[in-house]
Amino acid sequence: SISDPTEIQSFLDNFNSQAQAVFYKQSEVSWTYYTNITDYNQKLMLDEQLMSAKFSQEAYRNATRFNLTVMTQEDRRLFIKIMDIGTAAQTNETKLAYLNKVQSDMETIYSTAKVTMPSGQRLPLDPDLTQLMATSRNYDELLAAWLGWRAESGGKMKNLYAEYVEYNNEAVKILGHADTGAYWRSWYDTPTFEDDVRALFDQLRPLYEQLHAYARRKLKQIYGNDKFPSSGHIPAHLLGNMWAQQWSSLIDELTPYKGKPTLDVTDEMVRQNYTAIRIFQTADDFFKSLGMIPMPDTFWDKSLLEKPQDGREVVCHASAWDFYNGRDFRIKQCTVITAEDLETAHHEMGHIEYFLQYKDQPVSFRDGANPGFHEAVGDVISLSVQTPEHMHSIGLIPTVSNDTESDINFLMSMALQKIAFLPFGYLIDQWRWSVFRGETTPEKYNEEWWNLRCRYQGISSPVPLTSSDFDPGAKYHIPAGVPYIRYFVSFVIQFQFHKALCDEANYRGPLHRCDIYNSKPAGTLLSNMLKLGSSKPWPEAMNLLTRQRKMDAQPLMDYFKPLLEYLRQENGNDYGWHPICPTDPTEI
Numbered sequence: 286s287i288s289d290p291t292e293i294q295s296f297l298d299n300f301n302s303q304a305q306a307v308f309y310k311q312s313e314v315s316w317t318y319y320t321n322i323t324d325y326n327q328k329l330m331l332d333e334q335l336m337s338a339k340f341s342q343e344a345y346r347n348a349t350r351f352n353l354t355v356m357t358q359e360d361r362r363l364f365i366k367i368m369d370i371g372t373a374a375q376t377n378e379t380k381l382a383y384l385n386k387v388q389s390d391m392e393t394i395y396s397t398a399k400v401t402m403p404s405g406q407r408l409p410l411d412p413d414l415t416q417l418m419a420t421s422r423n424y425d426e427l428l429a430a431w432l433g434w435r436a437e438s439g440g441k442m443k444n445l446y447a448e449y450v451e452y453n454n455e456a457v458k459i460l461g462h463a464d465t466g467a468y469w470r471s472w473y474d475t476p477t478f479e480d481d482v483r484a485l486f487d488q489l490r491p492l493y494e495q496l497h498a499y500a501r502r503k504l505k506q507i508y509g510n511d512k513f514p515s516s517g518h519i520p521a522h523l524l525g526n527m528w529a530q531q532w533s534s535l536i537d538e539l540t541p542y543k544g545k546p547t548l549d550v551t552d553e554m555v556r557q558n559y560t561a562i563r564i565f566q567t568a569d570d571f572f573k574s575l576g577m578i579p580m581p582d583t584f585w586d587k588s589l590l591e592k593p594q595d596g597r598e599v600v601c602h603a604s605a606w607d608f609y610n611g612r613d614f615r616i617k618q619c620t621v622i623t624a625e626d627l628e629t630a631h632h633e634m635g636h637i638e639y640f641l642q643y644k645d646q647p648v649s650f651r652d653g654a655n656p657g658f659h660e661a662v663g664d665v666i667s668l669s670v671q672t673p674e675h676m677h678s679i680g681l682i683p684t685v686s687n688d689t690e691s692d693i694n695f696l697m698s699m700a701l702q703k704i705a706f707l708p709f710g711y712l713i714d715q716w717r718w719s720v721f722r723g724e725t726t727p728e729k730y731n732e733e734w735w736n737l738r739c740r741y742q743g744i745s746s747p748v749p750l751t752s753s754d755f756d757p758g759a760k761y762h763i764p765a766g767v768p769y770i771r772y773f774v775s776f777v778i779q780f781q782f783h784k785a786l787c788d789e790a791n792y793r794g795p796l797h798r799c800d801i802y803n804s805k806p807a808g809t810l811l812s813n814m815l816k817l818g819s820s821k822p823w824p825e826a827m828n829l830l831t832r833q834r835k836m837d838a839q840p841l842m843d844y845f846k847p848l849l850e851y852l853r854q855e856n857g858n859d860y861g862w863h864p865i866c867p868t869d870p871t872e873i
């Protein structure tokens with residue numbers, strides 16, 4: 286095998302320039318499809334995916350000819366990443382083409398699904414059903430939207446999913462992975478990763494149990510006790526969100542102390558005629574205030590920041606795109622003028638900032654230190670933006686009151702976004718890992734999904750399950766094949782990052798009121814970590830930013846400590862739920 290340093294270097298240089306061209310083309314063709322869903326554009330994208338797979342297969346074959354033992358640590362790391370080609374390892378072109386087609390067809394079903402409401406209106410998820418789930422307080426209307434969506438999305442792809450699992454597993458086994466779940470977990474390069482995330486979740490469950498109990502009591506007042514099963518579960522369609530994954534739209538009902546200024550800035554944004562552009566300029570301004578890299582002109586020229594009104598079908602699920610040429614970076618978001626979309630804009634721009642910071646790394650290092658890092662960047666900035674202090678400074682709330690009651694109100698609004706999410710962020714890939722392992726077979730897909738939803742999230746289906754249902758398919762990341770544990774990891778480490786940056790900014794107060802806006806030292810510390818991309822093992826990146834090497838839920842627990850005390854006071858013994866789903870969901 287080849288050990289000559291000159292040959293090693295020329296292989297790497299060659300790969301890097303060829304890969305940029307191939308990945309650029311693939312990004313462009315995918316972008317065209319995602320911003321204009323047609324059979325023709327899908328075919329172009331699928332053809333390009335086969336070309337790109339051939340390039341990866343050849344790079345893999347060439348890379349195996351080299352002797353990794355004589356290389357520098359950096360070069361060895363590059364070779365290992367060049368050989369990590371995922372499902373492109375499937376050299377049987379018919380099988381690979383079929384796998385890519387099934388995956389794309391499931392995502393298309395999801396992205397073009399519409400629900401015919403009792404009124405006769407045909408509503409897409411974005412923005413109509415999302416808006417309805419957030420604003421309606423009518424039990425039957427919410428149920429109609431929820432039943433309609435599960436039927437039009439998941440209900441249309443159950444058999445496709447079983448095939449996706451089979452073909453995906455077969456492809457990654459060629460690389461030596463046990464199954465697709467093992468392949469996805471390998472990106473964290475931590476043998477104890479599964480145990481680590483379980484330990485974090487167990488540590489955080491008491492926080493969630495208290496929030497769940499508080500929400501359940503308030504929802505019973507709204508909808509009546511008879512709508513809630515005696516098992517303690519909350520019916521899945523009542524949490525203000527299609528998947529009950531974040532409960533922020535219930536803030537008005539769940540605010541502990543009424544009569545204080547509202548923390549939901551949506552109305553004020555509308556009153557001030559906020560536009561999508563202005564939402565993204567607000568986010569860009571924050572990164573600039575930290576001395577970080579502003580969005581380049583191509584970003585403003587080529588992003589798609591609003592749902593097109595020209596009849597085109599687009600994938601409205603927001604996303605951030607790296608075109609791998611060091612110049613072209615875009616966001617696609619069907620932005621609506623809400624507090625939630627202001628938060629999403631910061632999330633997406635966090636991805637772009639990461640792309641910008643590591644754009645001069647070799648292509649194989651243009652990734653997050655681990656996938657959770659990539660999801661945390663924007664959310665860290667958003668933790669500062671959402672403070673009453675910062676919302677006041679950008680004119681979205683009239684006064685800042687930090688008396689105890691206002692403080693609890695603010696912590697409650699953040700808990701509805703961050704704590705409510707934890708079991709959902711945890712259970713999605715618990716389900717998928719069990720499916721990829723073959724522990725959950727197709728006839729058990731939906732039953733096992735609800736077992737996890739009942740056990741970890743304490744919510745249950747408002748109607749009995751039927752064998753044709755496939756509720757996992759009603760959540761974007763399942764048909765789109767996008768892993769999810771990255772978000773659970775992000776929701777823990779973003780508070781570690783926030784604490785580290787607040788320390789760097791010489792902030793002294795309680796963590797939940799920290800706003801790092803304008804702190805160049807904080808910006809420099811964050812940038813230095815982001816510049817690494819995936820060139821170093823993630824504990825090194827974590828250490829550079831936070832001076833410790835492990836994921837740690839303590840900063841998150843400290844952030845919400847005052848709220849936990851309040852909730853314990855409020856709930857007394859009225860908390861918790863039976864781990865098993867209620868037999869008759871409408872049982873009284």
Ligand SMILES: CC(=O)N[C@@H](CC(=O)O)C(=O)NC[C@H](CC1(C(=O)N[C@@H](Cc2ccc(O)cc2)C(=O)O)CCCC1)C(=O)O
Binds near residue numbers: 605606632636660772
């Ligand atoms: C080319 C490409 O695909 N790029 C990747 C990024 C990359 O890998 O470089 C990408 O753009 N992925 C899309 C995905 C979109 C969103 C999402 O799906 N969020 C989760 C969970 C969540 C919810 C609230 C929150 O505050 C944070 C997370 C959900 O909505 O369930 C939608 C709203 C926010 C983020 C994303 O940005 O992560």
Ligand SMILES: [Zn+2]
Binds near residue numbers: 632633636660
């Ligand atoms: Zn993200």
